[in-house]
Amino acid sequence: MRIYVTGYGVISSIGENVEETLLALKSEKTGIKQGRKPYTERFKVGEISWTNQELIERFGLTQNASRTALLGMIAAKEAFGEHELSSEVRTGLISGTSVGGMDVSEIAYKDYLKDESDDLNVYKNHSSGTTSEQIAQELGIRGYVNTISTACSSAANSIMLGARMLLSGQLDRVVVGGTDGLSQFTIAGFRSLMIFDEEWCRPFDETRKGINLGEGAAFLVLETEETMRKTGKKPLAVLSGWANASDAYHQTASSPEGYGATLAMKSALKVARLNPADIDYINAHGTATPNNDLSESHGIKTVFGSSVPPFSSTKSYTGHTLAASGGIEAVFAILALNKGILLPNLNFGQAIEETGLIPVKNYSEGHEIKHILSNSFGFGGNNSSIILSAV
Amino acid sequence: MSDLKENLKAQIIEQLNLEDLTPADIQDDAPLFGDQGLGLDSIDALEFIVLLDSNYGIKISDPNEGKEIFQSVNTLADYISKHQ
Amino acid sequence: MYFIQHIESITHQNSFQKENIWDELKPLTAENQLISPDYKNYIPVAALRRLSTILRMGITASKACQEKVPNEFDSISVGTALGCLTDTEKFLVTINTVSGDVLSPTAFIQSTHNTISGQISLDLKNHAYNMTHTQNALSFEVALKDGLLCIDEGKKSVLVGAADEAIPFLERLRGSLILTHLPFTSGATFAVLSGEKGNSIAFVQACEVYFSTKSQETLVTLINQFLDANNCSSGDLDLILEARSDFRFLAKNHISFTDYTGFYQSASAFALHMANDWLIGNADDKRILIVNNLESNKLGLTLINRNEVEA
Numbered sequence: 141m142r143i144y145v146t147g148y149g150v151i152s153s154i155g156e157n158v159e160e161t162l163l164a165l166k167s168e169k170t171g172i173k174q175g176r177k178p179y180t181e182r183f184k185v186g187e188i189s190w191t192n193q194e195l196i197e198r199f200g201l202t203q204n205a206s207r208t209a210l211l212g213m214i215a216a217k218e219a220f221g222e223h224e225l226s227s228e229v230r231t232g233l234i235s236g237t238s239v240g241g242m243d244v245s246e247i248a249y250k251d252y253l254k255d256e257s258d259d260l261n262v263y264k265n266h267s268s269g270t271t272s273e274q275i276a277q278e279l280g281i282r283g284y285v286n287t288i289s290t291a292c293s294s295a296a297n298s299i300m301l302g303a304r305m306l307l308s309g310q311l312d313r314v315v316v317g318g319t320d321g322l323s324q325f326t327i328a329g330f331r332s333l334m335i336f337d338e339e340w341c342r343p344f345d346e347t348r349k350g351i352n353l354g355e356g357a358a359f360l361v362l363e364t365e366e367t368m369r370k371t372g373k374k375p376l377a378v379l380s381g382w383a384n385a386s387d388a389y390h391q392t393a394s395s396p397e398g399y400g401a402t403l404a405m406k407s408a409l410k411v412a413r414l415n416p417a418d419i420d421y422i423n424a425h426g427t428a429t430p431n432n433d434l435s436e437s438h439g440i441k442t443v444f445g446s447s448v449p450p451f452s453s454t455k456s457y458t459g460h461t462l463a464a465s466g467g468i469e470a471v472f473a474i475l476a477l478n479k480g481i482l483l484p485n486l487n488f489g490q491a492i493e494e495t496g497l498i499p500v501k502n503y504s505e506g507h508e509i510k511h512i513l514s515n516s517f518g519f520g521g522n523n524s525s526i527i528l529s530a531v
Numbered sequence: 532m533s534d535l536k537e538n539l540k541a542q543i544i545e546q547l548n549l550e551d552l553t554p555a556d557i558q559d560d561a562p563l564f565g566d567q568g569l570g571l572d573s574i575d576a577l578e579f580i581v582l583l584d585s586n587y588g589i590k591i592s593d594p595n596e597g598k599e600i601f602q603s604v605n606t607l608a609d610y611i612s613k614h615q
Numbered sequence: 616m617y618f619i620q621h622i623e624s625i626t627h628q629n630s631f632q633k634e635n636i637w638d639e640l641k642p643l644t645a646e647n648q649l650i651s652p653d654y655k656n657y658i659p660v661a662a663l664r665r666l667s668t669i670l671r672m673g674i675t676a677s678k679a680c681q682e683k684v685p686n687e688f689d690s691i692s693v694g695t696a697l698g699c700l701t702d703t704e705k706f707l708v709t710i711n712t713v714s715g716d717v718l719s720p721t722a723f724i725q726s727t728h729n730t731i732s733g734q735i736s737l738d739l740k741n742h743a744y745n746m747t748h749t750q751n752a753l754s755f756e757v758a759l760k761d762g763l764l765c766i767d768e769g770k771k772s773v774l775v776g777a778a779d780e781a782i783p784f785l786e787r788l789r790g791s792l793i794l795t796h797l798p799f800t801s802g803a804t805f806a807v808l809s810g811e812k813g814n815s816i817a818f819v820q821a822c823e824v825y826f827s828t829k830s831q832e833t834l835v836t837l838i839n840q841f842l843d844a845n846n847c848s849s850g851d852l853d854l855i856l857e858a859r860s861d862f863r864f865l866a867k868n869h870i871s872f873t874d875y876t877g878f879y880q881s882a883s884a885f886a887l888h889m890a891n892d893w894l895i896g897n898a899d900d901k902r903i904l905i906v907n908n909l910e911s912n913k914l915g916l917t918l919i920n921r922n923e924v925e926a
Contacts, residue, residue, distance in 0.1 A: 260792060268698075273826060282827040284826070289698070289748070332723050333723070334720075386741060386742050386743060388742050520736075578720070
């Protein structure tokens with residue numbers, strides 16, 4: 141049984157829907173800029189310019205919620221688009237997020253620390269699970285609603301779980317993806333790890349220093365063939381492979397040889413019944429930290445040997461959007477499949493000495509792309525790979 | 532210098548939650564990282580940077596610089612006395 | 616069928632490494648503290664020094680499970696409603712009180728929900744599928760469902776569990792956002808499930824979750840539909856373990872499991888332990904339904920049967 145993608149939606153610093161996103165990718169225009177919030181102004185970040193209130197008005201949202209939930213609603217609404225709810229089609233929602241409603245609860249908590257004048261009502265938006273419930277409510281989805289929280293691999297894992305829920309017959313259709321709004325908590329967290337690059341991030345470059353953070357959300361609608369006969373939807377892509385594996389090496393660092401990454405990529409290929417040579421493009425995790433990119437490069441070389449397919453990290457466009465990244469990059473992959481695009485790894489200058497791998501440097505169209513591997517690796521060694529294929 | 536080292540040991544125990552140790556358990560020249568010494572890791576290296584900043588006002592912006600400085604209590608004390 | 620090979624809980628009850636937890640279970644009072652085993656027996660001291668309560672509970676309960684089953688876990692699925700609250704709050708305090716540029720990273724690193732499952736894999740050197748689910752009061756059920764799915768897909772030794780920890784801050788939300796008279800408590804329950812019978816005495820027949828349930832009548836309908844789909848009816852139930860006490864009328868025995876767990880949102884994981892051990896101690900009983908209606912807008916249902924019962 142094949143799993144089809146029949147809808148997609150995305151919002152990030154490079155665009156607030158799929159169309160704008162494609163235009164930005166095409167023009168090689170990064171969304172990363174000097175931050176504009178008090179806690180981002182010292183960093184280069186992939187910020188979405190609207191405030192929470194502006195997001196609600198601009199996108200006609202019915203709930204006031206955390207930024208994470210609002211961004212999720214926007215992308216999920218675009219993905220769900222013309223799809224209709226019906227009792228005939230059991231529809232679920234799985235969203236990934238790392239910090240949930242932290243962007244609002246941290247403001248209340250600050251008031252609490254000051255003089256206990258915090259608005260307790262704000263904390264109802266805090267829990268990660270609530271962000272998904274709010275997104276589900278915005279779409280009218282009931283029944284199975286779930287949240288995956290595996291840090292930066294959350295959206296990829298949501299996509300994977302959605303496919304498995306469809307294959308097992310527990311759902312007929314599922315909205316999957318991830319969302320993360322920027323928060324002071326996250327900015328300070330990555331600052332404490334000392335892995336920010338104060339310049340534009342340079343994934344897979346010898347001189348890379350670290351990440352730029354970003355925010356955003358992306359969702360896909362997955363259906364089985366049988367469901368498509370009922371809904372009459374046209375497939376955009378096939379979700380053909382997925383896998384998750386644990387690196388079990390260190391709390392924050394990836395193993396030098398990329399053991400978990402290798403396991404995830406190999407297992408995803410196995411699920412898709414594909415050979416490494418079938419992959420036409422890899423959308424790498426590529427956070428631009430010294431550790432990740434080296435480890436991932438080794439993993440890619442282990443899986444693909446001497447014939448590494450074209451690859452790039454599009455985090456140079458969006459910044460690292462954490463739990464949303466696997467969803468945003470899945471949307472990029474679908475665009476690449478359908479338009480024959482190779483997506484560039486912006487800001488690349490010089491290959492990592494140890495591996496010599498050179499990513500795609502420029503945007504180009506007209507390639508025959510049948511299968512794309514997309515990597516998402518999270519804190520705690522949570523490694524996931526998904527494969528999207530042309531219909 | 533010996534006062535500095537004793538203070539450092541107490542600060543290390545506090546910053547890294549090494550509750551089971553006393554300053555006397557940490558030798559001046561024993562390696563702090565790796566299996567031979569206290570078995571500290573890269574997260575502890577970041578905690579050392581915090582320790583130097585908050586207790587001695589010494590800034591280290593590149594975690595890689597730490598490798599040399601954080602080898603032992605001796606190397607730490609040397610670095611502090613030169614940079615304070 | 617998903618056989619319960621082993622189950623461990625660290626809670627405010629004397630529940631860790633017991634033949635039958637019912638031997639010592641009693642309704643909780645606010646005075647009952649978390650009963651912690653000596654974590655040093657399970658976690659290397661070098662690692663232990665950093666770990667908050669939720670991490671200590673999660674790793675220790677998992678490790679105690681691994682020691683009791685022959686095979687390495689080939690799937691790890693963990694649920695947590697609020698995750699690592701101690702470290703989350705600690706880092707919130709840090710970012711609001713430390714003025715300098717250099718911040719202590721440890722609390723941040725350990726604030727993410729998947730630190731629990733990540734640390735379990737790290738501690739066990741386990742490279743298998745590793746998932747963290749968080750869905751408020753249904754966090755355990757969605758993790759359990761993933762574990763059951765893994766068994767359907769052919770996995771042999773599946774670890775599922777849930778953990779949550781209380782922090783004093785929660786008291787401020789009592790009466791406004793959290794409506795409960797129960798004490799805020801911490802707890803972790805981990806179970807090994809497998810498609811093979813092994814030494815188990817009971818199995819999970821099915822687990823379902825429902826979001827956005829409206830009324831009491833809807834709940835009764837959902838429960839009856841669930842039982843019907845699993846070829847039984849409320850008359851076949853020997854015990855209902857319920858978060859509240861709304862469904863006393865449905866079965867001959869009824870226990871509000873929250874009387875024994877206190878309030879943490881993944882407490883229904885402990886109800887699974889209560890169900891398994893109830894069947895150890897009550898030879899005539901066969902079927903137990905866990906009704907997780909802790910939060911009014913959602914429902915989790917888990918059906919546990921004695922092995923002799925035809926599923």
